[in-house]
Amino acid sequence: MDFNDTKEEAEYRAKVRAWLDQNAERKKSSKDALPSLGLEEALERARKWQATKAEGGFACITWPKEYGGQGGSSIHNVIYSQEESKYLVPSGFYAIGLGMCVPTVLAWGTEEHKERYVAPAIHGDEIWCQLFSEPAGGSDVAGLRTKAEKDGDEWVINGQKVWTSGAHYCDYGIVVVRTDPNVPKHKGLTMFIIDMKSEGVEVRPIKQMSGESEFNEVFFTNVRVPDSNRLGNPGDGWKVALTTLMNERLAVGGGGGADWEELMSLGRESELEQMAAMSNGAVRERVADWYVQTQGLKYTRFRTLTALSKGQTPGPESSISKVVSAAKMQDLGSFAMDLQGQAGIIRDREVSPQGAIFQNQWMGGAGYRIAGGTDEILRNIVAERVLGLPQDIRVDKDKPYNELPK
Amino acid sequence: MNFDFSDDQKLLKESVKKMLSDKCDLGRVRKVLDGDQPFAKDVWDALVEMGVTGTAIPEEYGGLGLGALELCVVAEELGRSAAPVPFSSSVYLATEALLVAGTEEQKQAWLPKLASGEVIGTFAMAEGFTAASPRTVEVAFNGGKLNGTKVAVPDGDIADIAVVLANTGGSGDKALSLVVVDLKASGVTIEPVKTIDPTRSHANITFKDAPAELMGTEGEGWANTGTVFDSAAVLMAFEQIGGAEAAMWMARDYALERYAFGRLIGSYQAIKHKIADMYVKLELARSNCYFGAMMLNDKGAELPEAAAAARISATEAYRYAAQENIQVHGGIGYTWEADTQFYFRRSKLLALALGSALEWKDKLVARLETRNAA
Numbered sequence A: 001m002d003f004n005d006t007k008e009e010a011e012y013r014a015k016v017r018a019w020l021d022q023n024a025e026r027k028k029s030s031k032d033a034l035p036s037l038g039l040e041e042a043l044e045r046a047r048k049w050q051a052t053k054a055e056g057g058f059a060c061i062t063w064p065k066e067y068g069g070q071g072g073s074s075i076h077n078v079i080y081s082q083e084e085s086k087y088l089v090p091s092g093f094y095a096i097g098l099g100m101c102v103p104t105v106l107a108w109g110t111e112e113h114k115e116r117y118v119a120p121a122i123h124g125d126e127i128w129c130q131l132f133s134e135p136a137g138g139s140d141v142a143g144l145r146t147k148a149e150k151d152g153d154e155w156v157i158n159g160q161k162v163w164t165s166g167a168h169y170c171d172y173g174i175v176v177v178r179t180d181p182n183v184p185k186h187k188g189l190t191m192f193i194i195d196m197k198s199e200g201v202e203v204r205p206i207k208q209m210s211g212e213s214e215f216n217e218v219f220f221t222n223v224r225v226p227d228s229n230r231l232g233n234p235g236d237g238w239k240v241a242l243t244t245l246m247n248e249r250l251a252v253g254g255g256g257g258a259d260w261e262e263l264m265s266l267g268r269e270s271e272l273e274q275m276a277a278m279s280n281g282a283v284r285e286r287v288a289d290w291y292v293q294t295q296g297l298k299y300t301r302f303r304t305l306t307a308l309s310k311g312q313t314p315g316p317e318s319s320i321s322k323v324v325s326a327a328k329m330q331d332l333g334s335f336a337m338d339l340q341g342q343a344g345i346i347r348d349r350e351v352s353p354q355g356a357i358f359q360n361q362w363m364g365g366a367g368y369r370i371a372g373g374t375d376e377i378l379r380n381i382v383a384e385r386v387l388g389l390p391q392d393i394r395v396d397k398d399k400p401y402n403e404l405p406k
Numbered sequence B: 001m002n003f004d005f006s007d008d009q010k011l012l013k014e015s016v017k018k019m020l021s022d023k024c025d026l027g028r029v030r031k032v033l034d035g036d037q038p039f040a041k042d043v044w045d046a047l048v049e050m051g052v053t054g055t056a057i058p059e060e061y062g063g064l065g066l067g068a069l070e071l072c073v074v075a076e077e078l079g080r081s082a083a084p085v086p087f088s089s090s091v092y093l094a095t096e097a098l099l100v101a102g103t104e105e106q107k108q109a110w111l112p113k114l115a116s117g118e119v120i121g122t123f124a125m126a127e128g129f130t131a132a133s134p135r136t137v138e139v140a141f142n143g144g145k146l147n148g149t150k151v152a153v154p155d156g157d158i159a160d161i162a163v164v165l166a167n168t169g170g171s172g173d174k175a176l177s178l179v180v181v182d183l184k185a186s187g188v189t190i191e192p193v194k195t196i197d198p199t200r201s202h203a204n205i206t207f208k209d210a211p212a213e214l215m216g217t218e219g220e221g222w223a224n225t226g227t228v229f230d231s232a233a234v235l236m237a238f239e240q241i242g243g244a245e246a247a248m249w250m251a252r253d254y255a256l257e258r259y260a261f262g263r264l265i266g267s268y269q270a271i272k273h274k275i276a277d278m279y280v281k282l283e284l285a286r287s288n289c290y291f292g293a294m295m296l297n298d299k300g301a302e303l304p305e306a307a308a309a310a311r312i313s314a315t316e317a318y319r320y321a322a323q324e325n326i327q328v329h330g331g332i333g334y335t336w337e338a339d340t341q342f343y344f345r346r347s348k349l350l351a352l353a354l355g356s357a358l359e360w361k362d363k364l365v366a367r368l369e370t371r372n373a374a
């Protein structure tokens, strides 16, 4: 047992480091971060970095060479991310597009789609969003109502999406819609590539509980999409969507934010019962619990990486990641606020301990437990796919969509 | 990245698993529960025959000289089968204590016999209903004689020798020393005690001028116990995840068999999610165990934290799986006839064996603080 690279992995890592040294600034400490910017400037900064990566041969490492990827392995990708995290580089904006949407285009698109869309995405020129959830269904996304009707060699889309992260700055999206209401819900869906600048697409930001606006409502009014933008056959939309969702479960994880170390440093600085909070048994117990969880997740990733490194299919162990990290994020934030006394309610980057990281993640954790599959849906997935327990009873499974109660 | 056991280690695991499924199904465990044998002698003999009692003992002392990783895979299988054998006492504790603190003569005297299974060892620590520490240990070692009573000594009625944590009169943490005592010698009275898990025998042992020998340096007993317990914690954590996994699958299988309200109980989310949570806790623990195994095998600097993390998460995984397995079974799960009890009993026994999670959590944070200050 060891964490060592194989010879080939070590060579790749060295190449990555050399390139990063030339193109980015190394963090002085793990807490180092780029200054925060407004949306436009942050977007510009992220675009530039994506283009630099693409030119250097480190963007979309696992994608096929013929479409502008690097034809590399998952382990190369991981090595790159491990190294990149030691440098001050922009993140965000591209995760959904490059992590979920464009891989779906690669899996289901025609030759023309791949020629047209993949390279600009890799270079950061075009950003993608995922238009799945609707007011009528998030967990049960196949219950969606937005419909598309065929008109010559075009489709006309009407309806509404919701919670669409990044729709306000995205160029393209993949959108799943109902094309046949006369068959059971999973069978009447179709997936399209949509130009977000199309006439009839209206994006309205949603203000989150946290005060930020990262996701949106997207309205479709007689939006015309050429049939050539279809991904997969009419009626195959659910199968196509599953490709995206599988990638989503791989992409979501980690979480970031404050962890046991930040809690310990808070515990050293704050007092409880006239002593440093870190000498309080309840505080120590929580620090230990979260340390153990964080380590457990880290070494679970290492088990998955080991399988990848050996060219094997990873086991199902990574399916535990988001359930654990989302609850930890929220609970740890909440507990840390308890240590701040009555002033713990103050959420102000300038004055709250550690830049209000705990208040922010207490808030953000509430969203993280829902985004990309709720706690409950993820437990269902573990129970059904890993442990072979029965599916929930689905009363709507075999009935035509238009006969379902709504 | 090679964070996995080798093919040879997996092969060893499979062969131990096969032997145990032949010789030590839960029916065999039940015989120990219902009968008056203190342990499953035939299973122990089979383990000895496979050579696993000498796995981590160097060849010069008659062992196989393999690393800790081999012992980890054996431990996981023993846990899975809830084997009623004195393996942890003899191998993780007595053997390890001799390797850590024994003099050359003591090693030569006992290790070959522990390796061959001729002698069974144990480790005696507790004295009352409180965590043992330099403040509470009173059993005294003086002029080559041991006096006082140790309680709930694991396999105390089976073992031939015991490593005893004794008071030698120093101050603070230096009050304690490890001594080795032949339990068959004069001045030793052994009385089996009733515990929550009769499938693993325990006894109170009273020493009255019993001849004993100091191990290593006087006053180092508490520090050496810490060292022994770090490695034992990793091994026991593997035993715990073996048990937790067995309990999880028992719950899952029952959920696929039992109907209520016209549906399999496994189709109710309250049950599904419970079993999913067993899996989540189990995998977190397994990953921590792997890192503990690696640190133990490499004698890595992070062993103290890694051992604590493995111990804490494996204790939690087993607690949850064993107790909720009964819940999934309903009334039948609470009967003497049901096999659910074996994991339930064992999970708590192992949870307390090296000190409870409360102690380990505090120890872990103290270690993190030390590392932080450095």
Ligand SMILES: Cc1cc2nc3c(=O)[nH]c(=O)nc-3n(C[C@H](O)[C@H](O)[C@H](O)COP(=O)(O)OP(=O)(O)OC[C@H]3O[C@@H](n4cnc5c(N)ncnc54)[C@H](O)[C@@H]3O)c2cc1C
Binding pocket: A096, A130, A131, A132, A133, A134, A135, A136, A137, A138, A139, A140, A162, A163, A164, A165, A166, A215, A367, A368, A370, A371, A372, A373, A374, A375, A376, A377, A380, A392, B269
């Ligand atoms: C920050 C954030 C970003 C998001 N970004 C995107 C995006 O970019 N694109 C996109 O398409 N969507 C996005 N979403 C939407 C997200 O995927 C959905 O919110 C999520 O799937 C839950 O769906 P819902 O909101 O309709 O809740 P519901 O599905 O209505 O769930 C309500 C409650 O019922 C529970 N529930 C539902 N079904 C079951 C069941 N079978 N068993 C047990 N409990 C159940 C849920 O767990 C939850 O507790 C985002 C959400 C958030 C919070």
